[in-house]
Amino acid sequence: MILQGALVASDAAVAVFIAIPVLLVGGGVAVGLRLRGRGPKSAVPPGEVASDAVTDVEISRAAAATAAAEDRPVGTVVAEPPAGPDKTGPEPAAPVAAEEPEPAAPPEAPPVTYRSRLGKARGMLAGYLGQVRGRGRIDDETWDDLEEALIRADVGVGATDAVLDDLRQRVKAGEVTGPEALLTALKADLVGMLRVESGTGRPREAADDADGLDRSVDVWLFVGVNGVGKTTTLGKVANRLRTSGEDVLLAAGDTFRAAAADQLALWASRVDADIVRGSEGGDPSAVIFDAVQRAASKGHTVVLADTAGRLHNKVNLIEELKKIRRVADRPPGRVTEVLLVLDATTGQNGLAQAKVFLDAVDVSGVVLTKLDGTAKGGIVVAIQRELGLPVKLVGLGEGVDDLVDFDAEAFVDAIF
Known part of the structure; x- marks a missing residue:
């Protein structure tokens, strides 16, 4: 009890x-x-x-x-639990883990195309072109719509007048009849104005000058005002050249803008390229000279040189660029490209700035950045007509692979 x-x-x-x-x-x-x-x-x-x-x-x-x-009286017999497995024997085999499926590969990024990236420019023209198509005939309002569309697209007054005068003559001669045929003829005229020299660099076979000196190092100079994306463009070009098999060296020739060399160093690390930089405020020509000499000794084939863009001191800037050009063109280097970098979003305002650099160096072509971010795609036509320079590369986005060769036909087709 x-x-x-x-x-x-x-x-x-x-x-x-x-x-x-x-x-x-x-x-x-x-x-x-x-x-x-x-x-x-x-x-x-x-x-x-x-x-x-x-x-x-x-x-x-x-x-x-x-x-x-267990709510039972004392003395109740409890059944003995069944005997467990013999622990002296071999241990049971561990269960085989189910194989995990391999993670699916991330979807590939869609290819960079003019049509996919120039929606703003196409949208701006769409209203005018829709009115022309819907009218069913060519009349005075048709010409007014086309003129306003081209001016608003930043084609420029001179280029607009030239294109429309040619189309009026062809309509009078009966060569073009109806709105749709008129737009087709307009596209062909624009392509004709833009179809100029393409590609960058000179053939490697021309490495030796007539004087017999070795000029095995190609030098590309990047010029333009501050803020147009010059250093970023240089980094993207370096990536393109590295992908194509070139051995690239970067030269931080903008010694005046704060952190310019640091920004270029980040690109050098990103694309796995060598870099030469000088002291802040130092002589940019000395940086370019050291870069060419190092490229020759280390077997680099191309030097991509950044430069300053200080328009507030235009006289000094012009003299500085002239000196850089002379130094870069000495053996074993040879200047094969002088690329003027322009911001497409500045439109006609960028053309006046660009003329400063034409006075300083022999510009070989234009790189047009941020073309995807503007409705004024006609600036491409204005550059060709006003500056007489080919647009060689265009930026269609912020990605490293979004800098592409300019294609006149693809460009015009994308905005219509």
Whole structure:
């Protein structure tokens, strides 16, 4: 009764399994006999009786705890759990993990195309061209629509007048009839105005000058006002050349703009190219000279040289660029490109700035940046007509691969 009362009072008893049911019964009887003083003498040596008694009491308590936890009377026989696996035998083989499927490859970026990137320019012209097509005939309003469309696209007044005068003559002669034929003829005229020299650099076979001196290092100079994307353009050109197998070295010739050399160093690291830089405020011509000499000694084939674009000090800038050109063209170097970098979003305003550089160096072509960010795509036509320079490369986005060769036909088709 004492054991059962204690059992009822203890709600936190832990259930245990008793392996041998006989010990439960025997242990309970032995405890009862000892409590009454009537138990027979044990045959076990005295030193072991006390130990056995303690063990029996603990077993009895555990049995009682088990019975209470399972809501059954003391002495109830608990079935022995089934024998576990033979731990002396070999361990079971570990389960084979299911193979995880390989992660799917990320989708490839869509190719850079004029049509996909020149939506702003195409959208600006769409309204005017839609009115021309919907009119069903060629009349005075047709010419007004075309003139306004070309002017707003920044084609320029001179180029617009030249194109429309040619089309009027062809309409009068009966060569062009109907609005759709007129637009087709307009596209052909624009392509004809833009189809000029393409590609960059000169053939490597011309590396030796007539004087027989080794001129194995091509030098490309990048000129333009600050803020047009000159350094970024240089980095993208470096990536293009590296991809095509050229060994490129970058020259940080803009020693006056804060962090210009650091920006170019980031591009050098990005495209895995060598770089030569000087001290801030130092002589940029010395940087270009060191770059050409290093390229010749290390086997670099092309030096891409950044330059300053400080229009607030125009006289000094012009003299500086002239000196850079002279130094870069000395053996073993030869200047094969002088690329004028223009920002397409500045439109006609950029043309006046560009003329400053034409007075300083022999510009070979134009790189037009941010063409995807403007509705005034006609600036390409204005550059060709006003500056007499071919547009060689255009920027159609911010990615490293978004600088592409200019394609007159693809460009005109994209904005119509």
